[in-house]
Amino acid sequence: MEALIAGILTVFTVGPLIGIVAGVAVGIFMGAIPGLTAAMAIALLSPVTFGMEPITAIAFLTGIYKGGTFGGSISAILLNTPGSPEATATAFDGYPLAKAGQVKRALQMALFASVAGAVLADVLLYLVAAPFSKIALKFGPTEITFVVLFAFTFVAGLTGRSMLRGMSACAFGVLCAMVGLDPMSATPRLNFGFIELQDGLPLLPIAIGMLGVTEVMLAVERSIEKRRGNSTNAVSSISDTSGPPLPITEFLTYWKTILRSSLIGSAIGALPGIGASMAAFIGYGTARKYSREPEQFGKGSLDGVAGPEAANSAVVGGSFVPLLTLGIPGNVTTALLIGTFLVHGIEPGPHVFKTEPALIYGIFTILFVANFFNLAVGLLGSSLYGHIVKAPEYVSYSIVGLTCLTGVYASSNSVFSIYVMIVFAVIGYFMKKFDYSFVAFLIGFVLAPEFEIAFRSFLLIAQGDPVGLLLKSPIALLFFTLTVVAVVRIAWSEHLNTTGKKQRT
Amino acid sequence: MTITNRNTVSIVIVLLCGIALWIIPGQVEDGETSFATGAALLPDLAVSLILIFTLLDLLISFGKSVQSAANRKMAVAGDIALKGAQFSGVVIVAGVMALYAFVLLHLGYLVSSTLLLAFLMTCTGARHFSKLAVITVAAVCVLYLGMRYGFGVHLPVLPDLTVLKG
Numbered sequence: 001m002e003a004l005i006a007g008i009l010t011v012f013t014v015g016p017l018i019g020i021v022a023g024v025a026v027g028i029f030m031g032a033i034p035g036l037t038a039a040m041a042i043a044l045l046s047p048v049t050f051g052m053e054p055i056t057a058i059a060f061l062t063g064i065y066k067g068g069t070f071g072g073s074i075s076a077i078l079l080n081t082p083g084s085p086e087a088t089a090t091a092f093d094g095y096p097l098a099k100a101g102q103v104k105r106a107l108q109m110a111l112f113a114s115v116a117g118a119v120l121a122d123v124l125l126y127l128v129a130a131p132f133s134k135i136a137l138k139f140g141p142t143e144i145t146f147v148v149l150f151a152f153t154f155v156a157g158l159t160g161r162s163m164l165r166g167m168s169a170c171a172f173g174v175l176c177a178m179v180g181l182d183p184m185s186a187t188p189r190l191n192f193g194f195i196e197l198q199d200g201l202p203l204l205p206i207a208i209g210m211l212g213v214t215e216v217m218l219a220v221e222r223s224i225e226k227r228r229g230n231s232t233n234a235v236s237s238i239s240d241t242s243g244p245p246l247p248i249t250e251f252l253t254y255w256k257t258i259l260r261s262s263l264i265g266s267a268i269g270a271l272p273g274i275g276a277s278m279a280a281f282i283g284y285g286t287a288r289k290y291s292r293e294p295e296q297f298g299k300g301s302l303d304g305v306a307g308p309e310a311a312n313s314a315v316v317g318g319s320f321v322p323l324l325t326l327g328i329p330g331n332v333t334t335a336l337l338i339g340t341f342l343v344h345g346i347e348p349g350p351h352v353f354k355t356e357p358a359l360i361y362g363i364f365t366i367l368f369v370a371n372f373f374n375l376a377v378g379l380l381g382s383s384l385y386g387h388i389v390k391a392p393e394y395v396s397y398s399i400v401g402l403t404c405l406t407g408v409y410a411s412s413n414s415v416f417s418i419y420v421m422i423v424f425a426v427i428g429y430f431m432k433k434f435d436y437s438f439v440a441f442l443i444g445f446v447l448a449p450e451f452e453i454a455f456r457s458f459l460l461i462a463q464g465d466p467v468g469l470l471l472k473s474p475i476a477l478l479f480f481t482l483t484v485v486a487v488v489r490i491a492w493s494e495h496l497n498t499t500g501k502k503q504r505t
Numbered sequence: 506m507t508i509t510n511r512n513t514v515s516i517v518i519v520l521l522c523g524i525a526l527w528i529i530p531g532q533v534e535d536g537e538t539s540f541a542t543g544a545a546l547l548p549d550l551a552v553s554l555i556l557i558f559t560l561l562d563l564l565i566s567f568g569k570s571v572q573s574a575a576n577r578k579m580a581v582a583g584d585i586a587l588k589g590a591q592f593s594g595v596v597i598v599a600g601v602m603a604l605y606a607f608v609l610l611h612l613g614y615l616v617s618s619t620l621l622l623a624f625l626m627t628c629t630g631a632r633h634f635s636k637l638a639v640i641t642v643a644a645v646c647v648l649y650l651g652m653r654y655g656f657g658v659h660l661p662v663l664p665d666l667t668v669l670k671g
Binding site: 051185188223226394 | 511514518525533542544546547548552554555558559561562569585587594595597598602603605609610614618621625629630644645648652656657658
């Protein structure tokens, strides 16, 4: 109880509260611009949080995550172009509503559903995380090895169109994380004589290069194609955000859709690799399935906005379950958050619940409070949305490019980091072109150090009999079975998909 | 059998994996090696897995293309079109950013950032000089002041004379 009160009190101070407001505003702004995502905003702005108090930094980045999830729906509704991938399903009914003059109702439904979904997910996180962390505390090297292996397989199999390419990307992430000092013998490894690589490849330049600079490269490519007359991407936008509002009493009539989607989003968020986009599509499909007017879907149904928005926002709370209890990030955003946590001396995992309970309750409070700031900033800024989404590409992407460089230089005060960023931006560009999952790469990179220590310890403890040791641990055996089932299931699904017998959704 | 661009990339990855497996032993000081748990374990394992997965991907792709004449199109349909012009974005952005990194300490943050931003805006479609100039100067100033006074990050605003002197 003391820890809970201490956690709440830490958040209700000037720094964290300003951090949440600023984060939510930045998140909504970045999320609203097509092509720019909350993950990119977190990658770009992580370096500036290094000088902040840890709780303020977490508040700021969590605010971006929350705001960015809603922000993506703004351009989906106004432009029919999702600001972020998870808002794709929102466009199906949001844009028809906007075209029918109900733009304010659509935007408010997206905002209210997003906030309601996130609140429900955060309550679930609060209820689930602490008991689950008690189980996770019993995990030794054997269990951690197979839990992480499961996360690798699941993420690699579900974040791209090919499991083999996803697994290759994940293994490449692991390989990149091996640069630096060997964690067990402290001997140099794969640094090719560069003193700057003695501490390993830094996460932020890699993430910023792959997320931010790659998008700038694609924007330049689009501009060149456009000049040559090969591109015809005329977008019809709606800049007037007025119209009849959505009364709260009417919003409450959609409670079943929101509750259903929130549960779907929370469950999907807790599983590594599936992500908010899948949650939004399942939320949309479920809303349609249970709707009294399924024929209205695609023509402008408020249910069709509420379903995906509640689901994709609930993923945020759900994704904090494996992050805080196991130290396993399930998506790019939480992988970046884990990197920033480590910079601030916080190592997420079950032991944090014992050693720093006030911090954990502080994070829960931040997640919860950020929803209400999201609501306030979302409502106050609604008149600006029309202008934000119409920002020319040459302004947004060029400034993103400069921010990438400034952020990376500021994070290390070294131009070497800029070169690392450029190299990984080029790698990221080709990974994107050839469908090698960046998410799988990043999860491999972030989890590799923990996996290496656990895996090598497991082999040492096993004394030449790893199968015997695996069979002695029910949890490890469960995760090993889940890994095998996931591989077979995903491979079979891909096979059916390529042979045209079944369309994977 | 159809060699697609995707197949070509897979072949390049396989070759790079071969080189990596050859390089790794020279780059890793293997200390403790009981039960194969040396420092080279995971790097070797990661490269081997990339090699195996890429070879499997390649074989599946070849298998599909030789199943029948009709299926020959499948590998191409899922292929990635590559044209010289598509790489211009990579070359331009990577080149100008590498140049920026090189001149940052020589010219200082304000000058090098202004030049970079103006160039990037031109490349991404800016046409009006007045708009370009105003946005460039405003963005660089906001970013510098935000970093300096908002987040306490010191950027090299003026050229580093020690660097210039060599």
